[in-house]
Amino acid sequence: xxxxxxxxxxxxxxxxxxxxxxxxxxxxxxxxxxxxxxxxxxxxxxxxxxxxxxxxxxxxxxxxxxxxxxxxxxxxxxxxxxxxxxxxxxxxxxxxxxxxxxxxxxxxxxxxxxxxxxxxxxxxxxxxxxxxxxxxxxxxxxxxxxxxxxxxxxxxxxxxxxxxxxxxxxxxxxxxxxxxxxxxxxxxxxxxxxxxxxxxxxxxxxxxxxxxxxxxxxxxxx
Amino acid sequence: xxxxxxxxxxxxxxxxxxxxxxxxxxxxxxxxxxxxxxxxxxxxxxxxxxxxxxxxxxxxxxxxxxxxxxxxxxxxxxxxxxxxxxxxxxxxxxxxxxxxxxxxxxxxxxxxxxxxxxxxxxxxxxxxxxxxxxxxxxxxxxxxxxxxxxxxxxxxxxxxxxxxxxxxxxxxxxxxxxxxxxxxxxxxxxxxxxxxxxxxxxxxxxxxxxxxxxxxxxxxxxxxxxxxxxxxxxxxxxxxxxxxxxxxxxxxxxxxxxxxxxxxxxxxxxxxxxxxxxxxxxxxxxxxxxxxxxxxxxxxxxxxxxxxxxxxxxxxxxxxxxxxxxxxxxxxxxxxxxxxxxxx
Ligand SMILES: Nc1ncnc2c1ncn2[C@@H]1O[C@H](COP(=O)(O)OP(=O)(O)OP(=O)(O)O)[C@@H](O)[C@H]1O
Numbered sequence: 106x107x108x109x110x111x112x113x114x115x116x117x118x119x120x121x122x123x124x125x126x127x128x129x130x131x132x133x134x135x136x137x138x139x140x141x142x143x144x145x146x147x148x149x150x151x152x153x154x155x156x157x158x159x160x161x162x163x164x165x166x167x168x169x170x171x172x173x174x175x176x177x178x179x180x181x182x183x184x185x186x187x188x189x190x191x192x193x194x195x196x197x198x199x200x201x202x203x204x205x206x207x208x209x210x211x212x213x214x215x216x217x218x219x220x221x222x223x224x225x226x227x228x229x230x231x232x233x234x235x236x237x238x239x240x241x242x243x244x245x246x247x248x249x250x251x252x253x254x255x256x257x258x259x260x261x262x263x264x265x266x267x268x269x270x271x272x273x274x275x276x277x278x279x280x281x282x283x284x285x286x287x288x289x290x291x292x293x294x295x296x297x298x299x300x301x302x303x304x305x306x307x308x309x310x311x312x313x314x315x316x317x318x319x320x321x322x323x324x325x326x327x
Numbered sequence: 328x329x330x331x332x333x334x335x336x337x338x339x340x341x342x343x344x345x346x347x348x349x350x351x352x353x354x355x356x357x358x359x360x361x362x363x364x365x366x367x368x369x370x371x372x373x374x375x376x377x378x379x380x381x382x383x384x385x386x387x388x389x390x391x392x393x394x395x396x397x398x399x400x401x402x403x404x405x406x407x408x409x410x411x412x413x414x415x416x417x418x419x420x421x422x423x424x425x426x427x428x429x430x431x432x433x434x435x436x437x438x439x440x441x442x443x444x445x446x447x448x449x450x451x452x453x454x455x456x457x458x459x460x461x462x463x464x465x466x467x468x469x470x471x472x473x474x475x476x477x478x479x480x481x482x483x484x485x486x487x488x489x490x491x492x493x494x495x496x497x498x499x500x501x502x503x504x505x506x507x508x509x510x511x512x513x514x515x516x517x518x519x520x521x522x523x524x525x526x527x528x529x530x531x532x533x534x535x536x537x538x539x540x541x542x543x544x545x546x547x548x549x550x551x552x553x554x555x556x557x558x559x560x561x562x563x564x565x566x567x568x569x570x571x572x573x574x575x576x577x578x579x580x581x582x583x584x585x586x587x588x589x590x591x592x593x594x595x596x597x598x599x600x601x602x603x604x605x606x607x608x609x610x611x612x613x614x615x616x617x618x619x620x621x622x623x624x625x626x627x628x629x630x631x632x633x634x635x636x637x638x639x640x641x642x643x644x645x646x647x648x649x650x651x652x653x654x655x656x657x658x659x660x661x662x663x664x665x666x667x668x669x670x671x
Contacts, residue, residue, distance in 0.1 A: 138416075138654075140416070140419070140420065140423075140652075140653050140654055140655070141652045141653070141654060142652070143651070144423055144424070144427050144650070144651025144652070144653075145650050145651050145652055147427070147651070148427075148650070148651060158427070158428060173372060173375070173413065174375075174412070174413050174416060177375060177379055177413065177416060177417050177420065178416060178420050180379060180420075181379060181382075181416070181417050181418075181419070181420025181421040181424060182420045182421070182423065182424035183424065184379070184382070184383060184421055184424065185420065185421040185422065185423065185424020185425035185426070185427070185428065186424040186425070186427055186428045187424075187428075188383055188386070188397075188425060188428070189397060189424070189425045189426075189427070189428025189429045190428045191397075301383055302383035302384060305379065305380065306376075306379070308376070313370065313372045313373060314366055314370040314372065314373060315366070316365040316366050316367075317365060317366060317367040318365070320367075
């Protein structure tokens with residue numbers, strides 16, 4: 106099983122190449138978009154492993170939640186590659202990928218969603234599998250609590266430290282392309298890969314603008 | 328050489344296939360106008376979300392229409408700017424990923440260059456050099472087009488673009504979005520001259536435009552009770568008359584000042600019937616000629632991007648197969664475009 110994975114939902118940009126259980130990864134903290142690096146890194150990893158693009162069994166990407174623009178960068182590049190190669194795609198939850206990086210046990214993952222909100226989800230990690238105990242939501246940090254409080258991870262706990270009391274916090278946990286690849290590989294093997302067009306970001310925050318009618322109802326102007 | 332064109336700079340997803348020998352083989356467009364209508368204008372985030380849903384279905388549609396396969400594509404041209412950053416990034420990411428998979432080169436295209444060259448897709452086309460009047464939702468410019476990539480800005484709007492003025496005025500009159508076509512329809516029922524509006528900068532002696540004062544004049548008229556019933560139609564007609572008077576006069580002046588008789592009109596406002604009537608009349612009197620893109624190619628589309636990429640390819644402006652490094656340019660002055668560099 107060979108697959109290429111992209112993760113750009115946070116300011117940590119990464120690309121990973123999964124080859125039959127071994128994983129190569131390039132990762133850097135790049136606050137302003139990784140469009141310069143994504144494909145060059147992918148080519149470099151392929152060259153390093155001596156794998157041709159056409160030998161890939163599929164592709165994967167961190168689908169969300171996360172920064173919208175980043176989600177679409179990874180999704181667009183993945184869609185283009187997958188459609189061009191005629192290979193399937195596995196979209197992977199960024200919070201599940203972050204959870205996997207925490208290791209075995211239950212973990213409460215929270216990413217800063219800006220605008221005074223966070224993306225939050227709870228996961229159980231056992232080896233290479235991550236199961237969802239509570240699905241991702243986008244809420245103000247004061248409106249969520251998980252009890253009994255499990256291990257915590259994600260930059261949301263730093264941005265909203267006061268609203269989100271944390272018990273055992275693992276610092277510097279991010280969703281990474283290597284984790285995306287590790288979660289995608291078994292899914293791909295089970296035949297769960299999607300056609301490129303069906304591979305879409307998972308935004309979670311779905312209300313992004315008010316219609317004219319809604320603005321007027323709130324006393325706004327046309 | 329078969330060039331795939333991808334446009335996603337604003338609220339239209341456009342894909343097209345242009346063959347350097349056989350011409351335009353297919354183009355497909357999805358307009359988001361209906362989606363943004365409820366919001367009273369383009370919501371950038373919703374635009375981006377829609378683009379990424381539409382690209383592959385449209386790509387499959389153009390390949391089917393042209394009876395080609397992915398293997399036939401030799402190069403991919405995509406709009407790299409100017410436009411909405413998020414929307415541009417969708418087209419760019421997909422194009423670069425696809426080019427990587429197919430092992431073909433990419434051509435990042437300037438959206439306005441696409442518009443400028445779109446009249447060259449018609450059966451009867453102008454010859455270089457010519458003057459171009461670019462009138463869209465975001466731009467009002469007069470350019471001297473010497474050759475592919477060689478554009479000289481002669482004048483532009485100091486504030487609102489002509490299309491923007493149409494849209495804002497339509498909003499003042501309670502018409503839907505996008506306002507240009509709606510306002511033009513209302514104008515058909517009214518009569519210009521019953522209400523009088525200024526002709527901003529008509530006699531400024533240069534090729535600059537200004538439309539924001541006109542919008543303010545309409546606002547005043549509406550506040551004075553002229554924004555309803557038959558008076559609204561008269562106001563719309565007068566507004567359309569004022570904008571098109573200025574556009575036509577300056578376009579003619581630009582041609583005269585540059586000793587040229589060919590004018591190319593590009594951009595959405597180029598669909599305006601009254602503007603076309605005035606330009607045609609003025610230019611026939613002057614023994615000049617006005618070229619318009621096909622109506623379907625007046626607004627944003629993939630065909631102009633594919634065509635523009637093909638022209639750059641033919642002109643020798645073909646980079647070696649890319650490394651996959653890419654960047655979008657949401658703000659990108661057209662004057663920054665270099666002429667194609669002939670590669671050895
Ligand atoms: N018949 C018409 N009369 C007047 N204006 C019109 C007409 N049809 C379309 N328009 C205007 O054209 C504009 C859309 O044109 P176009 O799609 O070329 O521009 P855009 O994509 O909004 O801007 P740009 O290309 O500068 O980024 C809108 O402002 C619209 O109201």
